[in-house]
Amino acid sequence: VREPVLEVGDIQGHVLTGFGRAFELLLGLRIVAGSEAQARRALAPLCDRITSAAATGAYKAERRRALATGRSPPTLGGVAIAIAFSAEGLRVLGEDPRAIPDLIFVGGAGADAGSLGDALDATGHPLHWQFGATPETDLHILVIVASGDHALAEAEADRLLDALGVHVSLVYRECGARIANDGEHFGFADGVSQPGFRGLLPDGTPLISRSYPPDHPFARVWAKPGQRLTWPGQFVFGYAGLDPDDLAAPGEETGGGAPLLRNGSLLVLRRLTQDVAAFWTAMEDLAAQLKSLTGRSWEPVEAAARCVGRWPDGTPLSLSPAGEDSKISGDPYRRNGFNYVRAVAPATLLDQYGEHGFPGAAADPLGRACPLFAHVRKVNPRDHAHDFGGVGASLRSQMLRRGIPFGPRWTGEDDGRERGLLFMSYQTSVQSQFRKLMTEWVKDPVQPLGGGVDPLLGPDRPEGRRLVLEVEGSRVTLALRGSFVRATGASYLFAPGIATVRRLLVS
Numbered sequence: 001v002r003e004p005v006l007e008v009g010d011i012q013g014h015v016l017t018g019f020g021r022a023f024e025l026l027l028g029l030r031i032v033a034g035s036e037a038q039a040r041r042a043l044a045p046l047c048d049r050i051t052s053a054a055a056t057g058a059y060k061a062e063r064r065r066a067l068a069t070g071r072s073p074p075t076l077g078g079v080a081i082a083i084a085f086s087a088e089g090l091r092v093l094g095e096d097p098r099a100i101p102d103l104i105f106v107g108g109a110g111a112d113a114g115s116l117g118d119a120l121d122a123t124g125h126p127l128h129w130q131f132g133a134t135p136e137t138d139l140h141i142l143v144i145v146a147s148g149d150h151a152l153a154e155a156e157a158d159r160l161l162d163a164l165g166v167h168v169s170l171v172y173r174e175c176g177a178r179i180a181n182d183g184e185h186f187g188f189a190d191g192v193s194q195p196g197f198r199g200l201l202p203d204g205t206p207l208i209s210r211s212y213p214p215d216h217p218f219a220r221v222w223a224k225p226g227q228r229l230t231w232p233g234q235f236v237f238g239y240a241g242l243d244p245d246d247l248a249a250p251g252e253e254t255g256g257g258a259p260l261l262r263n264g265s266l267l268v269l270r271r272l273t274q275d276v277a278a279f280w281t282a283m284e285d286l287a288a289q290l291k292s293l294t295g296r297s298w299e300p301v302e303a304a305a306r307c308v309g310r311w312p313d314g315t316p317l318s319l320s321p322a323g324e325d326s327k328i329s330g331d332p333y334r335r336n337g338f339n340y341v342r343a344v345a346p347a348t349l350l351d352q353y354g355e356h357g358f359p360g361a362a363a364d365p366l367g368r369a370c371p372l373f374a375h376v377r378k379v380n381p382r383d384h385a386h387d388f389g390g391v392g393a394s395l396r397s398q399m400l401r402r403g404i405p406f407g408p409r410w411t412g413e414d415d416g417r418e419r420g421l422l423f424m425s426y427q428t429s430v431q432s433q434f435r436k437l438m439t440e441w442v443k444d445p446v447q448p449l450g451g452g453v454d455p456l457l458g459p460d461r462p463e464g465r466r467l468v469l470e471v472e473g474s475r476v477t478l479a480l481r482g483s484f485v486r487a488t489g490a491s492y493l494f495a496p497g498i499a500t501v502r503r504l505l506v507s
């Protein structure tokens with residue numbers, strides 16, 4: 001299979017590899033009406049500051065090498081920067097956003113809120129949003145300033161804002177901070193499963209490392225156990241996309257050759273506030289229901305793991321329904337090395353550090369170990385067939401997730417402070433990736449696999465959300481009461497290739 005060479009010098013690092021730094025400070029900006037020319041001049045110096053995927057890739061490779069050989073990881077001087085524009089932002093800069101073939105992006109996040117289940121006011125605007133709800137708070141531009149050092153990110157953001165002066169107004173500013181084990185506030189490891197896409201670095205090595213030896217039959221379609229290969233056009237315009245009927249063959253190039261789109265990607269930003277106290281109260285309630293149905297006592301974390309599909313340390317429930325297993329969660333191949341319908345065969349994997357034994361992974365087609373409604377199973381049914389197609393259709397809907405938590409760590413006491421996830425995902429179709437998962441699967445009790453709506457994200461019901469699962473050999477139905485995640489801001493944006501950013505801001 002011939003794989004495309006990725007233009008890593010032009011694709012933004014936040015899109016292709018993520019920044020991998022402890023802090024990401026988000027600046028939501030609007031160009032002041034009548035100041036377009038001055039704003040563009042003020043923004044122009046940013047072009048030379050955008051961090052490319054070549055730079056983030058080199059840093060991440062160095063970090064991996066250092067950790068594997070017991071050296072201390074490289075300290076990062078400076079900051080990494082990303083930029084993205086909403087449809088309205090492109091319009092203000094004189095570009096027709098309809099050149100981007102995604103009506104949902106062009107319509108904007110505010111117009112899409114109702115379809116995603118967000119509460120609306122009498123005029124149809126989303127309630128509770130800190131940005132994006134009305135034309136006055138709609139972001140034109142999002143700048144992300146990332147650093148391993150919080151003070152450095154804040155100082156750099158201050159300098160950028162000073163330089164922008166009065167022609168650009170600040171609508172939203174917030175700094176996300178990583179939690180240990182890439183965790184989120186409910187207490188679970190996040191960012192474990194990411195799509196593996198094909199594509200080579202200029203030196204001919206694959207950007208996403210492969211772990212089956214080249215002559216292994218799985219090497220053709222799998223990057224690693226549990227990580228099936230897809231095509232980069234699914235995430236970045238200008239490359240072959242996925243053909244759901246032939247996963248090994250390159251599909252059509254995404255973006256139709258439009259120069260504006262080349263090396264760009266669509267970014268969904270949703271500020272999701274998490275009510276951690278309400279989540280654990282609901283888990284206690286589920287545990288009590290399970291106790292009365294099974295006659296044995298249940299811990300809230302056992303109920304929570306069934307809602308998420310993983311244990312807090314990342315151990316997949318489908319491999320270890322009884323509890324965390326550090327032999328699985330601590331092994332980079334086993335923690336995501338599973339399917340649901342077909343078992344994964346044992347193999348000797350080969351990576352840059354040598355051979356690595358992979359013991360195989362059992363299947364769980366009926367959801368006996370990991371319920372069919374579990375968040376991870378709902379948003380990625382992996383090798384299940386469903387009403388929307390087979391494996392190809394599930395793979396086609398995956399996104400690059402780049403979220404980071406915001407707000408103080410949860411200490412177990414209800415402190416009345418706000419916390420949550422700055423959910424960010426990159427894709428080349430908001431419509432058939434992020435939004436498809438949200439509107440067709442997360443809130444549907446039957447799709448893709450039945451069992452109930454997504455316990456983390458699905459809509460609340462006065463009578464509770466009905467969850468059907470198998471425990472100790474019998475089918476039981478639970479009522480999940482309350483809701484724990486609500487959107488408090490959103491924007492649909494376009495993160496162009498760096499040459500296009502220059503053209504937008506300098507020409």
Ligand code: HEM
Nearest residue numbers: 184188189190191192193272376379380421423437438485
């Ligand atoms: C506050 C809200 C959310 C929380 C707390 C949350 C939590 C988690 C956790 C703990 C995992 C398991 C780690 C992993 O497999 O990487 C996960 C996976 C995932 N989540 Fe979420 N999530 C949230 C919102 C969303 C949203 C809005 C989407 C968009 C549809 C989404 C899509 C995914 C996907 C695609 C996976 C990977 C599943 C897989 O490939 O096996 N999540 N999430």
